[in-house]
């Protein structure tokens with residue numbers, strides 16, 4: 001069985017994390033082995049970098065280099081081996097977040113991000129031209145004002161969550177610009193949890209990712 005690389009994306013507070021447990025249960029019930037992971041993070045080195053990225057002030061190039069450094073370790077150590085075993089890889093954020101947060105949010109050069117993406121996600125040997133990309137990206141689309149209301153009081157904000165709503169408007173626009181890619185599945189996240197989940201399950205069945 002071939003591996004499935006599924007990512008979850010959206011602005012902070014859109015409701016991604018609320019559905020990861022249920023996704024794991026769903027895929028396991030269909031007989032799949034699940035590797036559940038996140039970015040930045042997913043390996044000891046990448047989790048160390050995550051702690052720095054989420055807490056230390058830095059310029060946008062430093063931030064971009066650190067998220068891609070963390071990603072490289074994660075891709076090599078976890079994602080590629082898991083896909084080779086045939087696992088379902090459930091990954092909370094991947095490179096779309098870099099284009100949305102560092103690119104659209106922070107205004108960093110998308111051309112440089114694309115170059116880093118090619119270095120970090122390039123295949124090996126004969127597959128060198130094939131970039132590792134998710135098979136499906138569940139994009140939780142939510143108005144930034146609603147997301148901010150949901151987050152208020154829910155948890156202590158990290159360096160990104162502490163940004164003003166204008167930052168998240170730019171990040172949301174960055175996601176919307178990438179959503180033309182057919183691997184994106186838009187989930188209307190401005191609905192009660194059970195209806196959000198219903199959309200997630202429906203899109204996985206429609207696209208043939210669930211038996």
Ligand SMILES: Nc1ncnc2c1ncn2[C@@H]1O[C@H](COP(=O)(O)OP(=O)(O)O)[C@@H](O)[C@H]1O
Pocket residue numbers: 010011012013014015016017018019140150151154189191192193194196
């Ligand atoms: N559909 C929903 N309606 C209302 N509140 C929600 C919904 N989904 C999640 N929440 C709440 O919103 C907050 C952010 O959700 P979370 O899943 O942590 O978002 P993310 O992982 O995208 O940052 C949490 O307090 C969560 O309980």
Ligand SMILES: Cc1cn([C@H]2C[C@H](O)[C@@H](COP(=O)(O)OP(=O)(O)O)O2)c(=O)[nH]c1=O
Pocket residue numbers: 012017038039040067092093094095097098099101102158160161
């Ligand atoms: C993967 C990635 C995340 N981020 C940011 C988005 C989030 O604000 C933060 C951590 O993501 P996330 O794991 O969604 O945070 P939480 O566990 O608090 O819900 O990192 C980037 O800025 N660039 C990236 O490439």
